[in-house]
Amino acid sequence: MAEQRKLWPFHGGLHLDDHKAESNASPVRSVALPRRLILPLQQHIGQRAEPVVSVGDAVRKGQLIAQATDYVSASIHAPSSGRVVEIGAAPIPHPSGLSDTCIVIETDGLDSWDELPAAMPDYRNADAADLRERIRWAGIVGLGGAAFPTAVKVNTSGQRPIDTLVINAAECEPYITCDDVLMREQAADVIDGIDILSHLIGARECLIGIEDNKPEAAEALRRAIAGRASGHDDRPIEVVVVPTLYPSGGEKQLILLLTGREVPSHGLPAAVGVLCQNVATVVAVADAVLRGRPLIERIVTVTGGGAKQPGNLRVAIGTPIDFLIAQAGGYSTHINQLILGGPMMGFGLRSDKVPLTKATNCLLAASRTETPNSQPERPCIRCGECARVCPAQLLPQHLYWHARARDFDKAQEYNLFDCIECGCCAYVCPAHIPLVAYYRFAKTEIWAQERDRDKSDLARRRHEARVARLERLEQERKARLRQKKEALDSKSGKTGAGDAKKAAIEAAMQRVAAKKAAQQVESGTE
Amino acid sequence: MIAAVLTIAIMATLFGLILGYSAIRFRVEGDPIADQIDSLLPQTQCGQCGFAGCRPYAEAMAAGEAQINRCPPGGEATMIALAELLGRDPVPLEDVEAAEKPKSVAYIVEEECIGCTLCIQACPVDAIMGAAKQMHTVIVDECTGCELCLPPCPVECIHMHPLETTPLTWRWPFPARTGSEGAHG
Amino acid sequence: MQFSISSSPHQSGQQSVTRVMGLVLLALVPGTLAMFWYFGWGPIINLGIATATAVAAEAAVLHLRGRAIGVTLIDLSAVVTAWLLALALPPLLPWWQTAMGSVFAIVVVKQLFGGIGHNPFNPAMAGYVLLLVSFPVTMTRWLPPDVVSGSALSLADSLHIIFSGTPPLGQTWDAISSATPLDQMRTELSQNRMIGEIRQSPLWGDFGGRGWEWIGNWYLLGGLFLIWRRVIGWRIPASMLAGLVLIAGLFWAIDPDTHPFPAFHLFSGGAILGAFFIATDPVSASTTPRGQLIYGALIGLLVFVIRTWGGYPDAVAFAVLLMNMAAPTIDHYTQPRIFGQRGRGDA
Structure with a gap:
């Protein structure tokens, strides 16, 4: 064992039953290919991807089917070979239960690969821009759940230099074990990915933060580090075992825990010289750089008392969740809720007829005892237990009062947007107030207000421009008239001015009348 | 008696000067x-x-x-x-x-449009594109849903479509209170 | 397959308001038994009267407000209010005065502000103060602790006194009642007697009022239990007692002849009960960490100020109510530093 590194504990947090044993006992299983793969164009934070295939096109595994449209966006690739049968609205996994545009591929079962870009085993001599372009091409997003495009995150130029790469392997949320088994089975890939990222961002060292309930994974990583090909200039990597305390896997919490540096409120980790990546994302980077493979599959945990055979599955992205669950053994009779994500931060699905996306790390088929129906909400007694457990050191009860009173300015004054929605406050609340639900309500209301404000500002600008334009046109018309009149006056000044003028007016009136008549005829016939 | 009157008068003058000065010096150039x-x-x-x-x-x-x-x-x-x-x-x-009408945007049925430009002239935010005798279309992002383009249209080819909620514009509902003291606060 | 949905987190802890209030009641048991030990049946009868009227009043108001009665009564908050009030009242207070304080606390101070969680003042203390200013004679008529007089009133005697308002046949108020140690200290100090002389009185124990000092210890035990169970925080009790001891110690150090030593202030009246059970009422107290320290310390200070120079011998109720009023302001100015904010002071 390495000597114990100094840790900087964060405020609050909860000791929860981790329920990891249900799903991490067996190795990762592969799942059969479904008949249809459904790929939402928006599986990431940022602009939605733009389809580059049409209905009827044949696609091969790994082929680009939707292109990133903006800097903050992510491309999508075909997870298997087949034919595009539909591009249109389909239900997506989202708390709203709404639909969004998806590309639907009917698989042909051949699973034949498209031509892939060349592997870059010599990445140490590659240009940083080329490496970023490869990550961007692969459509890699944060696989811990946030789904922020990784190519954007690793572009640290123009910021203060990054000295430390923090790898988030804490997997602090109960039930979820996909990162745990990934580290056990692909520790070497994790280390390869870290070397690539360290090289790319120029980090001096890398710290892997892992909770102490995953000793096998930590050991596998240590072995992989020890077995690294020696001789090159790779930076030191250290596995740091941290106590199991939810939410140690929160990005800012983990960075504080490992480095003692506090990411500023509203700031990015780069502000304190740190880049944080989820361990599964790192493996995806290794796949893209060393094997030229895009992100088309991931490991997902299927667990809970409502699942017959809990475990971890390697699944093609776009696989319908009902198909996936059936492959995993189906539901047991205890099924009550299907939660996408963990019990603390995940959201309930209304239906399992939605696809698995890049960000899906866990499907918790929860029994009634695991996620009991919420108890009736009682008035807040201000006991302050919520503030005691809040890892962002907020005052949750004040946020709640202001959110409930729809006083959104006040809620923002109390730093609503520093809330990471970890759920600790609601977990401990003796009055059973769904605090996080109030914060989410307030946040989305504030965003809606901002959208409305932007829209009305745009409308005001356009209206003002239009008024100005109309005025200008009117002025110009008047000026033209004046000029004409003056010209006429000067021309016919000596000869019979009156007659000429009259004739001109008459002619103009005739023209107008004719035009009007023509218009009437035209609109009448239509 | 005279002293008191004088004191008050001097004080009044003094404060008046201070007030007058600060009114000029610290004038707030607020939005009208x-x-x-x-x-x-x-x-x-x-x-x-x-x-x-x-x-x-x-x-x-x-x-x-x-x-x-x-x-x-x-x-x-x-x-x-x-x-x-x-x-x-x-x-x-x-x-x-x-006020209770859902937010909508105008939509031109392009097959029916005769290209008369009347709606373009009516639109207060220039959100309709088109030219004479050409089919027109509404720039959805810029339409305010004012409905001013509806009456001028000679062929009634403009319809109001309610704005649909997408996953991006969806809002979390206000948490339903299941407790008994519902109407508090 | 269709599933039910709810907002995360989908799990929750075991806490509930009922459990919190239940633990407070449990923590009050040692002190209550000590009250029984020293003052006989009076406090127990008061407890019964206060609880019955508080619960009845709460049920009646909830009914009038059209709210469900059961779920609210089960949170035990009305019972806690009744207990705290009853423990603060003189043992032989006429029953209707106890009932009046209890009904006032529940109906006016709690329910008219919106019920549990919405009252700006501590209901028990507001009820106590109402009685104290309305009935100064009965509210200052205490019993000598039984270990001193050795003649406990029987249950029948106590019931008789409480329900008839008159002493038992053949006895006078003077014979059975006594001032509290704080009251006596006040009276004698105003007669220019020295602390040393006053302490000769049989009402004095080892470090506080006889009997009172032990009741205080039992409350302390309950209070520490609440801190251990994380029902209350340490900040308010610690800062309140520290504030009281500091200011009392300062004056005692300057002039020990006219100012009692600090332990007397802690163990002769309601200071311990107030510090752990009353000032910590979360609804009406400050909620920020630094705010709680300020809030507690100022209560301690006010207790000393009112006891020493005010018009009443004990002052916990007034001090708490005054600081209840200041709590929102304190909260406003003591926002803690949040994660990632620098330079706004530490919490």
Whole structure:
């Protein structure tokens, strides 16, 4: 064992039953290919991807089917070979239960690969821009759940230099074990990915933060580090075992825990010289750089008392969740809720007829005892237990009062947007107030207000421009008239001015009348 | 007696000078009230208030010539914000029915459009593209849903489509209170 | 397959308001038994009267407000209010005065502000103060602790006194009642007697009022239990007692002849009960960490100020109510530094 590194504990947090044993006992299983793969164009934070295939096109595994449209966006690739049968609205996994545009591929079962870009085993001599372009091409997003495009995150130029790469392997949320088994089975890939990222961002060292309930994974990583090909200039990597305390896997919490540096409120980790990546994302980077493979599959945990055979599955992205669950053994009779994500931060699905996306790390088929129906909400007694457990050191009860009173300015004054929605406050609340639900309500209301404000500002600008334009046109018309009149006056000044003028007016009136008549005829016939 | 009067007079002069000086020195160059009102209005430019757009309505309210309850697109929220800004009492909306209409955008049935440009002239925010004898279309992102383009259309090919909620614009609902002391606060 | 949905987190802890209030009641048991030990049946009868009227009043108001009665009564908050009030009242207070304080606390101070969680003042203390200013004679008529007089009133005697308002046949109030140590200290100090002389009185124990000092210890035990169970925080009790000891110690150090030593202030009246059970009422107290320290310390200070120069011998109730009023302001100015904010002071 390495000597114990100094840790900087964060405020609050909860000791929860981790329920990891249900799903991490067996190795990762592969799942059969479904008949249809459904790929939402928006599986990431940022602009939605733009389809580059049409209905009827044949696609091969790994082929680009939707292109990133903006800097903050992510491309999508075909997870298997087949034919595009539909591009249109389909239900997506989202708390709203709404639909969004998806590309639907009917698989042909051949699973034949498209031509892939060349592997870059010599990445140490590659240009940083080329490496970023490869990550961007692969459509890699944060696989811990946030789904922020990784190519954007690793572009640290123009910021203060990054000295430390923090790898988030804490997997602090109960039930979820996909990162745990990934580290056990692909520790070497994790280390390869870290070397690539360290090289790319120029980090001096890398710290892997892992909770102490995953000793096998930590050991596998240590072995992989020890077995690294020696001789090159790779930076030191250290596995740091941290106590199991939810939410140690929160990005800012983990960075504080490992480095003692506090990411500023509203700031990015780069502000304190740190880049944080989820361990599964790192493996995806290794796949893209060393094997030229895009992100088309991931490991997902299927667990809970409502699942017959809990475990971890390697699944093609776009696989319908009902198909996936059936492959995993189906539901047991205890099924009550299907939660996408963990019990603390995940959201309930209304239906399992939605696809698995890049960000899906866990499907918790929860029994009634695991996620009991919420108890009736009682008035807040201000006991302050919520503030005691809040890892962002907020005052949750004040946020709640202001959110409930729809006083959104006040809620923002109390730093609503520093809330990471970890759920600790609601977990401990003796009055059973769904605090996080109030914060989410307030946040989305504030965003809606901002959208409305932007829209009305745009409308005001356009209206003002239009008024100005109309005025200008009117002025110009008047000026033209004046000029004409003056010209006429000067021309016919000596000869019979009156007659000429009259004739001109008459002619103009005739023209107008004719035009009007023509218009009437035209609109009448239509 | 004279001393007291003199004292008061001197003090009055002194304070008057201080007040006068600070009025000049610390003058607040705030937004004129009409600008502040205008920034609260939804800028649909729909004219449902009876004025020729948001700005004229704002100016009328600033001058105290118009009620604060005549903006249906803004709804109750705008009325209350106006009441707060102007220090007036909230009043019920004049046209509740119009305020409850869902937000919509105009949509031109392009096969029916004859390219008469009348709607282009009516649109207060230049959100309709097209030219004479050419089919027109609405720039959805810029349409305010004011409906001013509907009456001029000779062939009634413009329809209002309610704005659909997408996963990006979806809002979490206000948490349902399951407790018994429901109406607290 | 269709599933039910709810907002995360989908799990929750075991806490509930009922459990919190239940633990407070449990923590009050040692002190209550000590009250029984020293003052006989009076406090127990008061407890019964206060609880019955508080619960009845709460049920009646909830009914009038059209709220469900059961779910609210089960949170035990009315019972806690009744207990705290009853423990603060003189043992032989006429029953209707106890009932009046209890009904006032529940109906006016709690329910008229919106019920549990919405009252700006501590209901028990507001009820106590109402009685104290309305009935100064009965509210200052205490019993000598039984270990001193050795003649406990029987249950029948106590019931008789409480329900009839008159002493048992053949006895006078003077014979059975006594001032509290704080009251006596006040009276004698105003007669220019020295602390050393006053302490000769049989009402004095080892470090506080006889009997009172032990009741205080039992409350302390309950209070520490609540801190251990994380029902209350340490900040308010610690800062309140520290504030009281500091200011009392300062004056005692300057002039020990006219100012009692600090332990007397802690163990002769309601200071311990107030510090752990009353000032910590979360609804009406400050909620920020630094705010709680300020809130507690100022209560301690006010207790000393009112006891020493005010018009009443004990002052916990007034001090708490005054600081209840200041709590929102304190909260406003003591926002803690949040994660990632620097330079706004530490929490």
